[in-house]
Amino acid sequence: MRLDKYLCETADLTRSLAKRAVRREEVRVDGEVVKDPSTHVDETSDVNWLGQSLVLTGPRYLMMNKPTGVECTSHSSHYPTLHDLIDLPNAERLHPAGRLDVETTGLVFLTDDGQWSHRVTSPRHASAKVYRATLAEPVEGRAAEKAMQSFADGLLLKGDSKPTRPAELHMLTPRDARLTIHEGKYHQVRRMFAAIGNRVETLHRESIGPVQLDPGLAPGECRMLRPDEIQCF
Incomplete structure (x- = not known):
């Protein structure tokens, strides 16, 4: 990796500012001042900028048990964001691979690997997402049968031109x-529930694809994904 790109990744500098820092002789690699922004460095290099040791991070893959009242956005003026809950270097570089609205809880993936994120969220891969919902109105008997069939057939939602893909509804x-x-x-x-005349009061995402939310994670907690979980996508 070029030194100027390394600085962009680790010190949150723009490419032009990174080049300027190198040319001002502010950067040392393995103890030596380096003046060429194109100098090759890697994860084994000891890179120091203005006395600060820089460490290359990523790619990183996390699962979080998102609590209610938290936004899956980078910046918010009304609610805390996922980044406020993460105690990691360069946490702002992580992005959610599939968002939840502010009132929905449960499983969220965060990563700085754009290609992996795309595989998780791409309609082509059709990763199954399982939700647990509490409804405002009871659905039972023939109404439950009709609702399950409607979800299986696909629903045309307000504002959409195509119906939803077949979904599996089970009334617990x-x-x-x-x-x-x-x-x-x-x-x-x-x-979808609004389309059948009901309203969701609470909503919780239990799993994405074959990866289930770790039951050991309290709301607001996160952990790194295991290699086998990362490789599911």
Whole structure:
């Protein structure tokens, strides 16, 4: 990796500022001042800028148990963000691979690997997402059968031109549902229940693809994904 790119990745500098820092002789590599921004460095290099040792991070893959009242955005003026809950260097470089709205809880992946994130969220891969929903109105008997069939057939949501992909709805109790979807439309689960005349009161994502939310994670906690979990996508 070029030295100026390394500085961009580790010191959050623009490319022009990184080049300027090198030319001002502010950067040392393995103890020696380096003046050429194109100098090759790697993870074994000891890079120091203005007395600060720089460490290359990434790619990183995390799962979080997102609590309610937290936004999956980089900047927010109303609610805390996922980054406020992460105690890692350069946490701002991590982005959610599939978002949840502010009131929805449960599994969120965060990564700085754009290609992996795309595989998780791409409609082509159709990763199954499982949600647990508490409904405002009970759904039972023939109404439950009709709802499950409607979800399986696909629903045309307000504002959309195409119906949703087939989804699997299971009523665990008259007001407690588990729903598996294979896409990620805007507020999709809430809109699907609205389409059958109901309202979601609480919503929790249990899994994405074969990866389930770690039951040991309290709301707001995160952990690194294991290699086998990363390789699921």
